[in-house]
Amino acid sequence: MRKIVIAGNWKMFKTQAETQDFLQGFLPHLEETPPEREVVLCPPFTNLNVLSKSLHGSRIQLGAQNVHWEENGAYTGEISAPMLTELSVRFVIVGHSERRQYFGETDATVNLRLKAAQKYGLTPILCVGETKEQRDAGETESLITSQLDKDLIDVDQNSLVIAYEPIWAIGTGDTCEAQEANRVIGLIRSQLNNPHVSIQYGGSVKPNNIDEIMAQPEIDGALVGGASLEPASFARIVNYKVNYK
Numbered sequence: 636m637r638k639i640v641i642a643g644n645w646k647m648f649k650t651q652a653e654t655q656d657f658l659q660g661f662l663p664h665l666e667e668t669p670p671e672r673e674v675v676l677c678p679p680f681t682n683l684n685v686l687s688k689s690l691h692g693s694r695i696q697l698g699a700q701n702v703h704w705e706e707n708g709a710y711t712g713e714i715s716a717p718m719l720t721e722l723s724v725r726f727v728i729v730g731h732s733e734r735r736q737y738f739g740e741t742d743a744t745v746n747l748r749l750k751a752a753q754k755y756g757l758t759p760i761l762c763v764g765e766t767k768e769q770r771d772a773g774e775t776e777s778l779i780t781s782q783l784d785k786d787l788i789d790v791d792q793n794s795l796v797i798a799y800e801p802i803w804a805i806g807t808g809d810t811c812e813a814q815e816a817n818r819v820i821g822l823i824r825s826q827l828n829n830p831h832v833s834i835q836y837g838g839s840v841k842p843n844n845i846d847e848i849m850a851q852p853e854i855d856g857a858l859v860g861g862a863s864l865e866p867a868s869f870a871r872i873v874n875y876k877v878n879y880k
C-alpha cells in the first residue's frame with residue numbers, strides 16, 4: 636500500500652525555543668488531519684532530543700536530515716543511525732540536492748547512507764531531481780534514471796520513500812506544474828521493482844498549491860521546506876483538501 640507522507644524539512648532553521656513555539660501553534664491543527672496521512676518533521680539534529688520528548692505519544696514522526704553509513708568512528712560532524720534511533724527517529728532524508736551540491740554527496744555515498752539507514756530500521760527519504768540546465772537540455776529522464784540506478788543498488792524498496800525534487804523549484808517559488816511532477820513521478824515509479832513505494836513531490840510546495848499537487852494520482856505526499864517552518868502554513872499543507880477543482 637502506498638502511504639501518504641507529508642514531511643517538513645526544516646533545513647538549518649529553528650532553535651529549540653523556536654521549535655517549542657512551532658509545536659504550540661501546529662499541534663492543535665492535527666486534530667483535523669485524516670489518520671492515514673503520515674506527518675513527519677525533520678529538524679536540525681540539535682532539536683531531535685527536545686522533539687523526541689515533546690512528541691512522545693503524538694502522531695508526528697521524527698525525521699533527520701542526514702545519516703552517516705558507519706555506526707561510529709572518527710567522522711567529525713557526522714551522526715550515525717543508532718544515534719538517531721535512540722531518539723525515536725523513524726525517517727531520514729538522504730541525498731538532498733543541497734547535500735549533493737554543497738557537501739560533496741555522490742550517488743555512491745547516497746547509496747551507503749541508504750543502506751545504513753535501513754540496516755537500523757530507519758526509512759530513508761531519497762531525494763532525486765534535475766537542475767534547470769539538465770531540464771532545458773532534455774536530460775531530466777536520463778539524470779533521474781541514473782540517480783535511481785546508482786542510489787538504489789542493494790537498497791530494500793520495502794522500506795523507502797522517494798522525493799522528486801526538481802532543483803530549480805527548490806526555494807524559488809517556481810513550482811513544477813502538478814501535471815509535470817505527476818509525469819516524472821510516474822516515470823520514477825516505472826523504474827522501481829516495488830509498486831508500494833511512496834513518492835513525494837518537493838519544491839516550493841505551499842498552502843496555495845498543495846491541493847492540486849495531492850490531486851495527482853502518482854503523487855503520494857510532499858517534502859516541504861520553507862512552508863513547513865510556519866505552523867499555519869504547514870498545517871494547511873498537511874490538511875490539504877482532496878476535492879480539488
Ligand SMILES: O=C[C@H](O)COP(=O)(O)O
Pocket residue numbers: 644731800804805806807808837838839840858859860861862
Ligand atoms: O526538502 C525540501 C525541499 O528542498 C523544498 O524546499 P522548499 O519547499 O523551500 O522549496
